[in-house]
Amino acid sequence: MRITQGCFSFLPDLTDEQISAQVQYCLEKGWAVNIEFTDDPHPRNTYWEMWGLPMFDLRDAAGIMKELADCRRVYGDRYIRLSGFDSSHGWESVRISFIVNRPKEEPGFRLDRQEAAGRNVRYSTHAHAATRPEGERYG
Amino acid sequence: MMTGQAAKAENGHAVAVDSIDLRREFESVDIASVLDQLDKELIGLAPVKTRIREIASLLLVERIRQKMALATAFPTLHMSFTGNPGTGKTTVALKMAGILHRLGFVRRGHVISVTRDDLVGQYIGHTAPKTKEILKKAMGGVLFIDEAYYLYRPENERDYGQEAIEILLQVMESQREDLVVILAGYADRMEKFFQSNPGFRSRVAHHIDFPDYSNDELLAIAELMLQAQNYHFAAKARDAFIRYIAARKTQPLFSNARSIRNALDRIRLRQANRIVSDLDRTLTSENVMSIEAEDVLASRVFAAAGATEIGA
Numbered sequence: 001m002r003i004t005q006g007c008f009s010f011l012p013d014l015t016d017e018q019i020s021a022q023v024q025y026c027l028e029k030g031w032a033v034n035i036e037f038t039d040d041p042h043p044r045n046t047y048w049e050m051w052g053l054p055m056f057d058l059r060d061a062a063g064i065m066k067e068l069a070d071c072r073r074v075y076g077d078r079y080i081r082l083s084g085f086d087s088s089h090g091w092e093s094v095r096i097s098f099i100v101n102r103p104k105e106e107p108g109f110r111l112d113r114q115e116a117a118g119r120n121v122r123y124s125t126h127a128h129a130a131t132r133p134e135g136e137r138y139g
Numbered sequence: 140m141m142t143g144q145a146a147k148a149e150n151g152h153a154v155a156v157d158s159i160d161l162r163r164e165f166e167s168v169d170i171a172s173v174l175d176q177l178d179k180e181l182i183g184l185a186p187v188k189t190r191i192r193e194i195a196s197l198l199l200v201e202r203i204r205q206k207m208a209l210a211t212a213f214p215t216l217h218m219s220f221t222g223n224p225g226t227g228k229t230t231v232a233l234k235m236a237g238i239l240h241r242l243g244f245v246r247r248g249h250v251i252s253v254t255r256d257d258l259v260g261q262y263i264g265h266t267a268p269k270t271k272e273i274l275k276k277a278m279g280g281v282l283f284i285d286e287a288y289y290l291y292r293p294e295n296e297r298d299y300g301q302e303a304i305e306i307l308l309q310v311m312e313s314q315r316e317d318l319v320v321i322l323a324g325y326a327d328r329m330e331k332f333f334q335s336n337p338g339f340r341s342r343v344a345h346h347i348d349f350p351d352y353s354n355d356e357l358l359a360i361a362e363l364m365l366q367a368q369n370y371h372f373a374a375k376a377r378d379a380f381i382r383y384i385a386a387r388k389t390q391p392l393f394s395n396a397r398s399i400r401n402a403l404d405r406i407r408l409r410q411a412n413r414i415v416s417d418l419d420r421t422l423t424s425e426n427v428m429s430i431e432a433e434d435v436l437a438s439r440v441f442a443a444a445g446a447t448e449i450g451a
Contacts, residue, residue, distance in 0.1 A: 052268075059247045060279025062317040067275070 001108030003041050006081060006097040016065065019082070019100050023061040026084035031095055032056045033064050034085060035071050039078040039137045041106070041127050051075075054085060068100060077103050077139040103129075103138035159203050168202070168241050170195055177234055181227060182363065183356035190347050191231070191238070198242045215344040216244060216319045217311055219287075219333075221326040222349025225397030228323040229285065231349075235321065236281040245319055247279035255289040258303040266299040270306045278317050287322035288332035308338045352395050357384050361399050365430070370407065375432035386440050402438070410434045 004010055014022070026033050033055050036048035051071040055064055064082075071080055080101035083094045107128035114122040129137040165171065174195065177188060197214070204210040216239065220228040233250055240248025257273055260266035274282065284290070290307075292298040311320050322329070322339070326348065333340040352360065358381060365371055372380060383402065387393060410430055414422065 055275065058275055058278065059249050060317070062246075062278040062314065063275030066278075066314070 001106055003079065003099070003102065003106060005043065006083075006099055008098050013102070014098070014100065019068070020061045020065050022096070022098065023064050023082065026096060027058055027061060027064075029084070029086070029095075030088070031084035031086045033058070034083045035064070035067055035080065036083065037071060037075045037078050037080045037101075039103075039134060040130055041079060042125065042130065048079075048081065051080075072101055076101065078137075079103070105138065156206055159206060161203070164203060165199065168199065168243070170199065170238065170241055173234065173238050173241060180363075181230065181234075182359045183352050184227060184231075184349065187227075187231060187347055187349055190345070191235070194345060195238055195242070198239070198244055202242055202244075213316045214244075215315060215342065217315075217343045218319070218321045218345040218347060219329060219343045220321060220323040220347050220349060221329045223325060223351055223395060225395030225399075226349035226351060227396060228349055229283065231347075232281065232283045232321050232323065236319075239281065239319060245280055246317075249280035250283050251277040251280060252283040252285060254285050255300065258284070258290065258307075259299050261299075263299075266302040267306060270303045274306070274310050274318070278314075280318065282318055282320045284320065284322050286324045288324050288328040291332055291335060293335060304336060304339070308342060311342045354381070354384050354388070357395070357399055360396050361403060364400060364403055368407075370428055370430055373429050373431050376430045376435050379432045379435035383435055383438060383440060386443075390440065390443060402440075405438070406430055406434050409437050 008014060023033055035051035037051060038045060038048040052067060055067070058064065068080070068082070078101070079099060081097055081099045083097040086093065086095045109125045109127050112124045112126055114124070116122050174188075174192060177191065181188070198216075201210060201214050218235070220231065222228055229252065232252075236245065236248050236250045239245045251273065253273055258266070258270045260269045290300040290304055292300050307320065310318070320343075322343065324332070333343075358377075361380060361384075362372065384399075387398060387402065392398075407430075413431070413434060414427065
């Protein structure tokens, strides 16, 4: 099951050229671009690991694309996303976030139904990949 | 209309073209205005200007070859500027970024100017992130490393400079289309630096030597600087300044245009002091713009020159 999170996730995966154009857009807006990765695809998992520090004060996307290539070399079997943080007053939040790398196989989620008091049913989603320990989930 | 043409040229990029109107190509990148500006704003430096013209022409031809799908590899653009202090290395580096940007060989055309401190860390594991950070900032533009030879300290074999050099060399080779590195420094020490780091010499395509300025050129520079700040020499002050240049040149630590700039700053101080010393008068704009002979002659340089003459 293909994970859809953040911008562009209903489009086909972006090519490097397209990613670079998006990064350039962020830089021209003055946002700090971050690279994050994880192997827990649960939609409520908002705290992904950061690759290096947020990248401030850059002028050109090439530097970030280099970092992304490095990150892919190490964590190419996990999800990697880019986010653009706008530090300007009044925003001070992430303005854009999109997935730039995903595992080859995405096993998807299992739906658990828990019968609770009365006739209540509680639903929870469980990523099949997350059954295995962190770092061994894909590939 | 220009934009229409540019867009057409941009579209034509993928398809090889057979013929290109050289004049239009030359005008479309507007390189002439940069070169003219260079001529106007930089006094002297004839060999440097010739060299920059050559590089600009080469890049223009390279650009045309790219359009004709004849270019094989991205040209190596890294440069080394050698010359004595105050000969305009940094100024030319800034202009160079403009030229490269117009010709489309760097994407953004900004200059990041760094020295050893910005690249080399203070403890193990500090250097690589620091150097990479700077390189990332310089991507799409020009990285200007002033006094590059300080990166290499042969007397200390555990110096972290070597690490920065290795990262630099790697990026200079693998990301040639993303950034241009300009190394600058004094000629003799740069020569030693290149000898001990042969990797640098082979990756730097253009070695440009900045000659010292002649007395006339220094005077022209002084007048240009004054003009930019809305001052000018009175006739006698000009004569005095000609003598000042000759005297200052013989003294130690002479650094060409920089010494001239400092001298002018001190002259302005003395001029202001002279004006303020007499409060009971009305000033005209001519009074505050004009530099008089006494402002120049009060300089220590004349006293020192006189002393040596008497001593001899």
